[in-house]
Amino acid sequence: MQQRILIPILDNEIAPRFDLATDVLIISLVWVDGKIVDREDKVVVLDHPSPEAVCRLVIVHTVNTVICGGIEGEYYDFLVWKGAEVIDDVVGSTADAMSVLLAGELESGMILQRGDSW
């Protein structure tokens, strides 16, 4: 089974704004028998900030989960309607976010850089 996670980023952190991010990290995981057997990280660089372009990436890459900071309701609702799980209002590094996500503990509103309980 394949799982794809998309994270708009600023350096190595989750970007504070979904609509202003120009770098987008797409992580593809291949699961076999409940274990990750392959992982590919790809950074897509947009030539200018475009929330519509990020939404298109979610659809084109059949992303299962979007992890982001602040996102407008319009885009949130659209992505949810398209079948993606959106975990928004998250603060922290992409590495921490992935660790917590894979532990099944990531929730909207978490501040990971100060070690929110998880």
Add this chain to the structure above:
Amino acid sequence: MPEVDRERLIQFFTQPGTLSGLLDELPIGVAVLERDGSILLVNGAYESLTGVDRARVTGLRCLHSLRCDFCTRDCPVFAGRSDFPIQQVKGNIINRERKKVPVRLTVAPVFDEAGEQVGVVETVTPVSGPDDYDDPEAGSYSFGKLVGKSPQMDKVFRMVPSVAQTDSSVLITGETGTGKDALAEQIHRASDRADGPFVKVNCGALPDTLMESELFGHAKGAFTGADQNKPGRFRLAHGGSLFLTEIGDLPLNLQVKLLSFLDDKTIYPLGSAKGFHADVRVIVATHRNLEAMVRANQFRQDLLFRLNVIRIHLPPLRERGVDITLLQDHFLRDFRNRFNKKIVGFTRNATDLLGEYHYPGNVRELRNIIEYAVNFCNDKRIHLRHLPAYLHQVSAVPAQEAEALPAPAPAPVPPPTVPEAPAAARASETWEDVERRMILDALVKAHGRRGRAAEILGWGRSTLWRRMKRYGME
């Protein structure tokens, strides 16, 4: 540069009875930061504007708390500059309700008596600015988020400026989806309180006990789990407007407290004998018939008298005639730009169907219909086949009294009935049109999962794949 005495700085800004109290009294958002942009403290207006909890953002870098477009673009604090002139800019933030709010931001360095920079102070205030839904092509027919040129809406638009300039309570009535929230926000934006906070509370969203704490706040130790003081929404709205939506759902015991506040403008947090004078204008909205609720002893008559100083009724969309076409074009432009489509308009049949429909969900429902159609339209024009199937199946119902309509807004895409062709299919539509629409409806119902869509249609996966390819729907 010497190390900052962090404790001293916090003490300086939080001495009891001095600065901390003063900061919370201010109607503008204030954040005190360390030199590197880490948050030391924020005031109540900042919490209200951004939606953050002050206890959770202490220590966080300010760009993750404020989420302003200025943060990563030009902010000297983010760029690591230690000596910079005061910055005063306009920008926008995204608050915790997922709304973009235009703001005016000031970033100023703070120096000690020796002239060393010890921190940064940010102030942030909401400003009336261009709205996400402002439509330049709607021109004189748009008023903030509200769009219309019917006589009923023209009357509403003409009332707002004079209503905004008073400080009286306002009661907005109208069916679900008619734009009550947008009107309340517009009244606030047009008032002298526009630079103060606009705080919205849905009175039906929380159980009684939580709602009381949410509205009026609580003191530390007021109940189990109250481990710190919490400012209620009234306090957060200090200097601005408090919008209570679904006021008909407010429990009777809280109606008494609201009436008491309207009398003396003082709030008493749960577990506290100390009152706080809140300078707040109250705007309320409901889709219910409050007079009928008074007769049924479900709403206090004296509170209705206090709230009913100015009353504005928003008409249902089915009574707004020309506004249906105006709004469908307005939403088409909005979603066309958003989804990068090249759609120029609607076919005559589609326009006719949209004009005949009765819209129990009003403007919100029309908006959802257009969003659905733009998503699935790959032609130059939106045809019947691009509209949700339920539009073809619902016969018009007689208009009902607004107050008697507790109709919830429909889901954006009600489940279509497939694979039967809709009875109301137009003569001009071919079987291909109908089949294409059936596929779209099944895909929506299956949330885009083709396997499930094929099951719904009673087809094999390969049949669905071939037909989608035939219609260019991949």
